Amino acid sequence: MMSLPFVLFACAVGAAWMRQRGVSMGFWALGLIAMLVLFRFHVTEVLMIQL
Known part of the structure; x- marks a missing residue:
């Protein structure tokens, strides 16, 4: 999921290599949003550590 x-x-x-700038910017924006959402879930996850 993190990948x-x-x-x-x-x-x-x-x-971008195929010279599709609009598509490239769309993928980049989706990647950025996915990274921020996954980071938000990761930061707010409660760790259940039992000693």
């Missing part, structure tokens, strides 16, 4: 933003960023690079 999803990086896959989207790779798609953005591929689209």
Whole structure:
């Protein structure tokens, strides 16, 4: 799940290489949003550590 933003960023690079600027910016924006959402879930997750 945490690899999803990086896959989207790779798609953005591929689209930029194919000279599809609008598609590239869309993939980049989706990757950024996915990274922020996943980071938010990760930061607010409660760790259940039992000693």
